[in-house]
Amino acid sequence: MTHEDERRKLISIPYxxxxxxxxxxxxxxxxxxxxxxxxxxxxxxxxGSGTVMIKxxxxxxxxxxxxxxxxxxxxxxxxxxxxxxxxxxxxxxDKSDDYEH
Numbered sequence: 001m002t003h004e005d006e007r008r009k010l011i012s013i014p015y016x017x018x019x020x021x022x023x024x025x026x027x028x029x030x031x032x033x034x035x036x037x038x039x040x041x042x043x044x045x046x047x048g049s050g051t052v053m054i055k056x057x058x059x060x061x062x063x064x065x066x067x068x069x070x071x072x073x074x075x076x077x078x079x080x081x082x083x084x085x086x087x088x089x090x091x092x093x094d095k096s097d098d099y100e101h
Contacts, residue, residue, distance in 0.1 A: 007031065008079075012093065021087040025050075025079040033076040036097045040090040041069045048083025052076070074101040 003010045007029035011022040018039075023031065025048065043052070045061050052061050054075045061067070061077075069075045079085060091097070 014092070015088065017091065018089040019092050021089065023079075023085040023087070025081055025083040025085075027081050029079055031077045031079065031085075033074070033101050034098050035072055035074045035101060036091075037071055037099065038091050038094070038097045040071060041075075042088045043067045043069065043077075044086045046084040046086055048080050050077060050079040050083055053078075076101075 001012045003012070006026065008026055008031060009024045011024075013020045013022070025031075044066050045063060047063060049060070049062050052059050052067055052075065054067065054069055055073050059065075059067070077085065
C-alpha cells in the first residue's frame with residue numbers, strides 16, 4: 001500500500017504481525033512528532049541525511065544509522081530531500097495508536 005503527500009511517499013509492506021515502511025522524502029520535511037502506546041519501531045536511514053528527535057534529544061543521522069523507538073517515546077524526523085528511511089514496526093498501522101506530541 002502506498003500513501004503520498006507533498007512531503008513524502010510512504011510504502012507499507014505487511015511483515016509478520018507488523019509491517020515494514022519505506023519513506024522517501026520528496027522535499028526537506030518533518031515527519032512524525034508523535035508516539036505510540038503499542039508499537040515499537042526500528043528505523044534505518046538508507047539514503048540521505050537529517051536529524052531524529054527521540055524523547056526530546058536530537059541526533060544527526062546519516063546513511064545506515066539505526067534508531068529504536070520504544071512505546072511511549074515521542075519521535076520525529078527532519079529529513080533532507082531524497083532521503084530514504086526504512087522502518088520495521090512491531091504492529092500494523094493503527095490510527096488510534098498515533099498520539100500527537
